[in-house]
Amino acid sequence: MIEVKNLVRTFNSGDRTIKPVNDVSFVLEQGTLASIVGKSGSGKSTLLSLLGALDKPTSGDVVVNGVSLAGMPDAKLTEYRRRDIGFVFQQFNLIPNLSAVDNVMLPMEFAGMRKAARQQRAKDLLEQVQLVQDKHDRRINRLSGGEQQRVAIARALANEPKLILADEPTGNLDEQTGDHIISLLSALSRDHNTTILVVTHDRALANKTDRRFRLQQGKLTEEPVRPRAAVPVTA
Amino acid sequence: MSVLARSVGNAFRNKVRTAAVVAVLAVAIGLALAMLVANQAVGAKVQELNASVGTVLTVNPAGGQGFEGGGEPLTTEQATAAAAVPNVSAVVGTSSLRLRNATEAAAQAAAGQTGQGGPGGQGGQGGPGGQAAATLTTSLTAAVDAGTLGNRNQQSNGTTGSGSTTQPMRSLPITATGIGAEVDSTGKALTIAEGAGLGDYTAESTNALLGTTLAEKNNLSIGSTFTINDQAYTVAGLFDAGTSFGNNAVYVTLPTAQALAGTPTELSSMIVTVNSLENVDSTKAALQDALGTDKADVTQGQNLETAVSSLGSVKNISFIAFVAALATAGLIILLIMVMLVRERRREIGVLKAIGAPNRTIGLQFVLEALVLAALGSAAGAVIAAFASSGIASALISTNSTSTTPAATAGRGMPGGVPGGGAGFPGGGQGGNPFGGASQLLTSVTASASPEVIAAGVAAVFGVAIIGALVPALLTARIRPIEVLRGE
Numbered sequence: 001m002i003e004v005k006n007l008v009r010t011f012n013s014g015d016r017t018i019k020p021v022n023d024v025s026f027v028l029e030q031g032t033l034a035s036i037v038g039k040s041g042s043g044k045s046t047l048l049s050l051l052g053a054l055d056k057p058t059s060g061d062v063v064v065n066g067v068s069l070a071g072m073p074d075a076k077l078t079e080y081r082r083r084d085i086g087f088v089f090q091q092f093n094l095i096p097n098l099s100a101v102d103n104v105m106l107p108m109e110f111a112g113m114r115k116a117a118r119q120q121r122a123k124d125l126l127e128q129v130q131l132v133q134d135k136h137d138r139r140i141n142r143l144s145g146g147e148q149q150r151v152a153i154a155r156a157l158a159n160e161p162k163l164i165l166a167d168e169p170t171g172n173l174d175e176q177t178g179d180h181i182i183s184l185l186s187a188l189s190r191d192h193n194t195t196i197l198v199v200t201h202d203r204a205l206a207n208k209t210d211r212r213f214r215l216q217q218g219k220l221t222e223e224p225v226r227p228r229a230a231v232p233v234t235a
Numbered sequence: 236m237s238v239l240a241r242s243v244g245n246a247f248r249n250k251v252r253t254a255a256v257v258a259v260l261a262v263a264i265g266l267a268l269a270m271l272v273a274n275q276a277v278g279a280k281v282q283e284l285n286a287s288v289g290t291v292l293t294v295n296p297a298g299g300q301g302f303e304g305g306g307e308p309l310t311t312e313q314a315t316a317a318a319a320v321p322n323v324s325a326v327v328g329t330s331s332l333r334l335r336n337a338t339e340a341a342a343q344a345a346a347g348q349t350g351q352g353g354p355g356g357q358g359g360q361g362g363p364g365g366q367a368a369a370t371l372t373t374s375l376t377a378a379v380d381a382g383t384l385g386n387r388n389q390q391s392n393g394t395t396g397s398g399s400t401t402q403p404m405r406s407l408p409i410t411a412t413g414i415g416a417e418v419d420s421t422g423k424a425l426t427i428a429e430g431a432g433l434g435d436y437t438a439e440s441t442n443a444l445l446g447t448t449l450a451e452k453n454n455l456s457i458g459s460t461f462t463i464n465d466q467a468y469t470v471a472g473l474f475d476a477g478t479s480f481g482n483n484a485v486y487v488t489l490p491t492a493q494a495l496a497g498t499p500t501e502l503s504s505m506i507v508t509v510n511s512l513e514n515v516d517s518t519k520a521a522l523q524d525a526l527g528t529d530k531a532d533v534t535q536g537q538n539l540e541t542a543v544s545s546l547g548s549v550k551n552i553s554f555i556a557f558v559a560a561l562a563t564a565g566l567i568i569l570l571i572m573v574m575l576v577r578e579r580r581r582e583i584g585v586l587k588a589i590g591a592p593n594r595t596i597g598l599q600f601v602l603e604a605l606v607l608a609a610l611g612s613a614a615g616a617v618i619a620a621f622a623s624s625g626i627a628s629a630l631i632s633t634n635s636t637s638t639t640p641a642a643t644a645g646r647g648m649p650g651g652v653p654g655g656g657a658g659f660p661g662g663g664q665g666g667n668p669f670g671g672a673s674q675l676l677t678s679v680t681a682s683a684s685p686e687v688i689a690a691g692v693a694a695v696f697g698v699a700i701i702g703a704l705v706p707a708l709l710t711a712r713i714r715p716i717e718v719l720r721g722e
Contacts, residue, residue: 075592078590081589087588095586
């Protein structure tokens with residue numbers, strides 16, 4: 001379960017103070033698939049990075065399974081990111097000179113998993129996101145945008161996190177692969193009880209989530225959704 | 236993929252940049268190492284000079300030196316008195332003899348000469364007219380041809396006698412020195428090229444050491460015999476003094492020479508070794524007091540001191556250059572590492588975002604820095620190996636030009652006879668260390684000793700580690716989003 005309490009993040013831009021996240025509060029039960037929609041620059045990415053402990057809030061708190069992130073020292077935050085969070089970045093943020101498999105293996109290496117085990121799991125995950133086998137050992141900078149997106153998702157899943165934060169996960173994918181990713185995320189939340197929070201412009205994706213939030217000028221509002229339809233899983 | 240494999244991979248990520256970085260590092264490291272090697276080489280030479288001749292005082296009879304001058308001879312009691320002076324670590328007595336070829340001496344006598352009884356005399360140290368005691372006959376022929384200098388010197392010394400007939404070119408006298416230890420007449424250790432030394436230098440013996448050229452001239456080898464005053468002596472060893480003049484000599488034990496001269500308690504000179512260079516001045520004064528200014532002249536290699544001190548300044552210069560080169564190398568490595576880490580801020584942010592602990596990030600960049608530093612050091616060591624001898628000899632040759640005139644002056648004759656050099660018998664008695672010193676100076680060549688290289692490389696690696704670790708950790712401490720957002 002993730003509880004967000006009166007979260008505020010301000011930036012000083014010259015003599016102006018901007019508030020991309022202004023007093024945001026919500027609670028997500030474990031295993032929920034939720035989406036945040038909003039215009040560009042509405043603060044969606046900032047909110048996501050606060051939840052993922054990549055950034056620290058100006059005020060307010062994020063409580064994950066009863067543990068507050070606000071008072072946590074940096075080393076603990078790193079551990080939280082490694083163990084509990086899977087982050088899919090808008091710009092993928094993969095290590096360009098490493099192969100796809102090596103990139104997926106990185107979080108497992110930091111978690112201390114044995115080499116053989118993490119290699120096997122990395123290959124399985126890449127299969128799951130439908131990256132063809134002969135591209136597993138290809139360097140990231142030799143992969144297309146859509147392929148990199150899938151490697152980034154596989155990396156986010158590496159340590160079986162409780163919370164996956166995805167920034168436009170289907171933005172660079174064709175419709176078919178995008179659908180597959182949506183099914184995959186949906187299945188994860190249902191079968192592995194993983195909480196998934198997706199920032200998206202993709203109506204199709206937003207419509208398939210359990211809960212839908214809209215961020216406007218730093219304020220979060222929840223939109224009513226229809227009961228979740230069963231999504232076939234192809235993986 | 237482990238941290239190590241990733242680091243090595245990262246080091247070669249951009250091959251052109253890696254090559255450029257390694258080249259810059261190699262030049263900086265090579266220069267620093269070359270300076271360190273030069274510094275070590277000069278330091279070693281200074282130490283060697285100090286150890287061998289820098290601390291040696293020569294005691295001659297007051298008013299006499301070698302075969303020149305006059306006054307009263309030194310005695311063994313004075314040697315005992317000298318040994319009792321504080322800070323004196325050793326006193327070695329010498330007794331010099333002048334040997335003339337027996338056949339030639341006979342021929343000269345037959346020609347109506349008065350033998351060695353010429354005025355002024357070659358054997359000044361025995362007092363006026365006393366030279367006969369120290370001039371003996373031998374079966375040996377001098378290895379040095381008299382030449383122009385020899386003839387001129389002997390004429391000025393009066394040894395050609397009163398006859399107006401021009402003598403044909405004859406061989407020079409040979410100096411035989413009785414020594415109380417295995418050192419030459421200047422106090423330097425003898426270099427035995429073949430055979431063995433004389434063993435106990437304080438007992439009479441029929442063994443002798445010959446200079447290599449002298450033995451060659453007389454067709455003598457180890458075990459051969461020759462005569463001094465019709466007494467047979469065996470060649471026990473051949474020494475190489477490094478100069479033609481120095482090699483035209485015979486060394487016997489001190490008692491042997493004293494017995495041959497018929498003056499068992501007399502010494503031609505004493506070689507006093509002082510325990511350290513700092514004590515040389517005070518000991519020289521103490522020694523002069525102990526022996527009496529009217530009895531003995533105590534001399535020190537003044538010019539040698541100049542040579543040592545100028546070598547010392549070269550050492551200081553090369554040390555400063557080493558420190559400067561090392562500091563430069565350190566700065567270059569530091570800045571390169573800072574740049575490399577800076578360039579990869581985003582990567583550090585990503586690693587942090589996916590849960591890499593700071594120490595993993597630090598380790599990765601340190602390993603990468605070490606790979607670059609190792610390559611740079613290897614290339615730098617090669618550069619140093621080629622450059623150091625050149626740099627060292629450049630430093631030393633500048634130095635030796637300033638000492639050469641001093642050395643020549645040091646070898647000048649007490650009597651002011653022009654020419655100097657080896658052609659004048661006995662001229663080198665007090666001044667020979669300078670010839671040796673200038674030889675040492677010019678022969679200083681740097682060799683890259685493994686310890687020195689290791690120390691330099693360790694310093695380089697230390698700087699590389701700091702240069703990589705500090706910026707990597709500083710970046711890792713920033714919130715990942717700050718780094719990921721970019722500049």
